[in-house]
Amino acid sequence: MSNKPMVVYLAARGFERDLLDELALNGVHVREVKERLVLADGLFRSAWAQNIWLEPFFQPIASVGEAVRTLKSIQRNWKLHSVDFHRRAALIEEQLPPVKAKPLAFGAPAPTSPLGSWTLWDRDTLLVSAKCSSAFADGEVNFEEDKLNPPSRAYLKLWETFTLLGQGPKPGELCLDLGAAPGGWTWVLASMGARVYSIDKAPLDAKVAAMPGVDHHIGSGFGLEPKDTGRVDWLFSDMACYPERLLGTVKHWMEADAAENFVCTLKLQGATDHAIVQAFREIPGSEVIHLSCNKHELTWINLSERRRRAA
Ligand SMILES: C[S@@+](CC[C@H](N)C(=O)[O-])C[C@H]1O[C@@H](n2cnc3c(N)ncnc32)[C@H](O)[C@@H]1O
CATH class of the missing domain: 3.30.2130 (VC0802-like)
Structure with a gap:
């Protein structure tokens, strides 16, 4: 027993x-x-x-x-x-x-x-x-969906994350959106009044690209350096990429003290690699959750206030 x-x-x-x-x-x-x-x-x-x-x-x-x-x-x-x-x-x-x-x-x-x-x-x-x-x-969180404005349903991931956290970017805060196309996350962030530096190999939906505060760049999220953007309040990633590669990138930004808060999707393929999930979880102040709209993917959240408390 x-x-x-x-x-x-x-x-x-x-x-x-x-x-x-x-x-x-x-x-x-x-x-x-x-x-x-x-x-x-x-x-x-x-x-x-x-x-x-x-x-x-x-x-x-x-x-x-x-x-x-x-x-x-x-x-x-x-x-x-x-x-x-x-x-x-x-x-x-x-x-x-x-x-x-x-x-x-x-x-x-x-x-x-x-x-x-x-x-x-x-x-x-x-x-x-x-x-x-x-x-x-x-x-499970069910929202009154906006079927008109966001260019993809991925916006629901950020709506849920901010609802669960009880906080999100404040007007004027600088957000990095890695893997932003077609622009659901950028749409959420810009709608909240944040400034968004978005990057993807693909362009954003034209209506999102034209929103005030949105600055889109064509390129790889892995090539971006803290010196390109300056310190950001939030680093978001919904890049379709191997979680190992994402781990290297977020650790780089964290070690450079270049991002206050992180919200990243861990895209898992085939048999789940539990070790990589654990590696994200072990970063002090982290939580890894399955959002209602996540499929075979998880959301890693690391907020500076929790990081400091955990240190
Ligand atoms: C699931 S979609 C992102 C959806 C987006 N968050 C939204 O709300 O519309 C994944 C994106 O990752 C992008 N991507 C994949 N590898 C990338 C890389 N190395 N750098 C930047 N973007 C990348 C793809 O081009 C694709 O647009």
Whole structure:
């Protein structure tokens, strides 16, 4: 019997194998797996977990009514993640207070009221956690999308990142956007009033290139040097490139003290290289997460205030 606390991990959609591999590599013992839910001993902030149920416990229930009373007595807001006994779980869910599932407008803060997660682990047993790592249902953020202005859907990655961080570039701050074409990220940054030095082998969408504060360069993000731009407030990269190469570049900018904050996509190909993910995670002050709109890729975030705290 482990003395580590029981934790439930919800794997990012389609990345159950990556979650299990990362947990194993980090010494987390898995007890049982049901679809995307992984019941394990011990907490590890796996990049492949879309949500983590932090304080789960089993609760036997004799009836649907008892399950409803149990959940309501803990708190108001609950998200069912159904894996089995779907009909019975749906009957319980119907009697719980409704939870608003309205898409979020970008700029609105993440919800602050606690949202618990639950499931029927077997017919007569609830698995419940009032506390979860994400404020969003199943860790997925749904925005009121802008289908008109951004030239690619990649803009959703930055909307989600800034919403989760509760901060982003301030008006006038200088942002470097490596691998910027066709311009979804540059569009977000310029819309927030930031100055953007964007670079890509390809041009930006003409409307984005014409936005105030946007200065686009044709070239390689790997060829750019801190002396070309001066110190930047934010370094962004969504370059389609090997993560090893990106690691060298971000370390170069960090060692030169040439960038305050970093947000970079780690594009993973084929079998996931967990060692490279770990190498990014080990940079002091870092977190590596799977955004709702990330596919086989992760987002590495390193903010100067967290870097200083971690030093
Ligand atoms: C996923 S797209 C970026 C999408 C962009 N963030 C957006 O919001 O529209 C990847 C981009 O990386 C660019 N890229 C690949 N290698 C690069 C390099 N060495 N330097 C600059 N850009 C590169 C590609 O040309 C491509 O436009």
